[in-house]
Amino acid sequence: MMDDSVKILNFKGAESIVNQIKSRVHNHGTTDISVFSWWSTGQRWSRNKAMLTSDQRDVRVVISHEFSGTVRATTNQLDPDSIAAVCKMINTYSDMQEPKEIFVDMIQEPVTYNSTGSEVWSDSTFNRESTDNASIVHTVSRQANSRGFFSNGYVENGASSVLKYQRDRWGREFVTSGQITQAHCSMTVREPSGNGSGWAGGSSFDMARLDPLRIAETALEKCTLSLNAVRIEPGRYQTILEPQASQFFFATLVAALDRGAESGGRGPIYLETDESLRRHRTKLGLKIVDDRISISHDPSDPLIGTHVEPQVEKVNLIENGVLKSLFSSYEHSLGELVQKEVVRRRSSFRVEGTQTPVEEMISTMKRGLVVTRVSNPIPVGMVYTGTTRDGLWLVENGKITKAVRNFRWTESPWFILNNVEQIGQSTLVFTPEDVRRSLQSSFASSLTSVICPWIKVNDFSFTSTVDAV
């Protein structure tokens, strides 16, 4: 089923597991089965020296059976005996439950199922072995070493496949599946005494579209430019956020676009409560951010595509600043007895950029800051706080004049996305798992690809200096 020749399970392999399970698990209630398989190889280096080359693969079979309560089990063992034993456990616990009265049979799931996501796949990335990345590490390490800096970084390529099966309580079966390849590369170049640090990185489904040498050159240049940073006063500054920094604010915004606000009566897109109808209303159809901001997900977008999306048509989330769509779950639709158009969560999004080059954004800035990336953002009520990291510069009269010591910032995505001065070019940003996890939402942690632009915003709030370089 899964041996040394198999990096990830293909559709047939996953389907065979699903078939074993669905023939064994009781057919009353709802059964969800997902078979997720992944492989990745990574090269980690530090201080111009390769530290570890790894090659990992794993699989997760998650079975969830809902009758009155939900029984869920996870395993990574695919032999028939193990699968049979897990199914037996699910059935045993399921038998202990009392049936729940369900009266909602009038809602037809409007989603087109039995679909395969448009695959974002690169054979060369899939066939690339752990040892193939070694030359990248050698080259960038020599580059940094020759300039007297330390290069530290990580390059990874991998692939994953998923097959999701659902059988509802009326016996209808829905299947989705898909597979993707992914490549990530990032590096931090540091001055040996800790007096400067520069970061650059990128992600793509195709290793050939990443240019590690260009990434290395950018990180080196940033490190050089960040030397001898000076302290300036905290305060509100006009600020240019690189796409890596702006993605945090866009992803936080997109994570909030959930129809749950309608029933919950809270959150940033909750508008008001209609007392006569006893219904909460959202800001759907209203302008919620700057009118130059448009955010969408299009499975046919060659740069982001889709992993396993239950819907394959394009969805506009925000168009010219106006909230156009909210994500909604099937369960929520049932609960609300709505049969209107339902948009499922997507695993990637694109924020439209412009042709404005960053040079122009800098040249039109009187006094402000340029931020490479943000670190450790955490929510504090409706705002977030974190620090800048690996490259922060002061712009005066249209020119970068000096490197600046890092700041702690405290800011609201809603505030800054309503205070946009300029939008620049969009690019795929670096989104490995830990970066996605730091975005602080389960939605963000499932993101596969994000395309964000440079943005120049007014009055970005830097609240204190930090010592870290």
Next chain:
Amino acid sequence: MTELNRRNLIKYGSTALATGIAYGGKASALGIVNTDNSGRSYLDDDRIKQLSSIAVDSAIASGANYADVRLTYTQTMDQIGTGSFAPVRGEILGIGIRALCGGHWGFSASPIWSEAEAARLGKAATANAIANESDLSVPIELSPMASSTGGSWIMPVEINAFDVPYEEITDYIGGLTAYISRLEKVDPRTPTVGANCKVQDKYFFSSQGQYTYQKLYNTSASIRFLVRDQMGAAPAAIDFLTPAGVGFELLKNRTIRDRIYEYYEIALEERGFGVMPVDVGRYPVLMNRSIVAGLASQSIGMSTELDRALGHESNAGGTSFINSPDLLGNLSLASPLINMTASRSEAGSVGKVEWDDEGIKPTSMQVIKDGKLVALQAPREGYSWLKEYHEKNNTQFVANGSMNSQSGIESPLVFSSDLTIDTNDNSNKSIDELREGIKDGIEFKTGDVSMDFQLSTGLALGGIVFKITNGKRVARIMNAGTLFRTANLWKNVIDVGRKQDTQRFGIALNKGEPNQTCYHSVYSPHMVIKDMDVIDVTRRA
């Protein structure tokens, strides 16, 4: 010490699965049997030894100077919510081989336990290591092992949740919820009780002859409720159920209801406080032990991990303000009142092991002594990293047993051992006595810690925060936080609570690329810290 043999494995639950006898209504197993073609399970001590040996031999035969293998069998059980019958179970196998060739490590891991896969992984790990050789390579020397170690160890627990029928767990949690719901003034919509139980069989085998087996437990729970009436509302800040190296007795014990009642009474008292905004300024702050634990975990625990100190984490979680071994013995990091010890030997600690992920028997090591930094937490490879320093200073390198990983699929990294904060202050003060010493100050009862990527400056975000006037709490403060520099924070400690109020807190640690999570415990007392900058955390510049 328990001998590793089939009888003991069966006794303690691991190979009970191998027999194919499933749970029969018990929560003891999902039913992984992991059989080969002959129907024989790999969850058997002889087979595991065989797999380990094949993996390591394969790595060495392919050219590695050293290799080790970890096999893990992890069972998880979560009961989230209250009164509902919603078991969430998981059983995961992993095997990961690490090979050292000259100056580089290679690692290869998968979920498949078979002879063929073990051989493939060993070979692949070596190939991965060899690929990195270049003119910049520097050979790695591992610290010598004191002696060839081996054996087995089972973390002692009173109740193995996986031996308890699941209905019993559900009933017990339902009973606790009902108990809380019946307490006067408890908002009936709020009580929730949940538990997360994990048990892991971990095997380690190395080319230097160590073969160890450990059964490790990690249990955590949560109890939440709110008391509310016309006087106000306050949450019960139950903080003694964080991850620990214990069994289900964390939640099921004779004193649990009494302890819940204590927190209930405190919440009743605290609901009556009025609320005031933050008066920004510099104050003495009474940090309750849960926040002290968070502060120590990040600012001392993480910052003394040798790989961070040497910059190896600079592209990932971040580095450390302790950026040179030359700071050992010279950096005054805390008040002379403060000592901190890193150890993995305390019973009940979530980091407790008999051997770390390199087969080292952990040693108890002071990292802060009388306020000075005296040690860093190091893996065996640290011997190479610090060779020059130790030769220059005529000191001895110690690998303290801090290598850790959550499963065989992950490559081990240095994660801070459990930390114990100790004091030279013998004043033996209770929290009330600590408070009485504050004329105009702030008390942080709960909260979170957010630090920069070198752990040098941070922000403690208050959860439940009080204004203290003349030794008494007079009001709750909303949105309070305090900014600090690590060095000043610990140097400004002026009062430490008595030892008997020290409590254990299990805390998650993250690092690495790809990101990995491990847990450690911090034993912390209450503390008073002077001159803390208290701010409104929601206020923008």
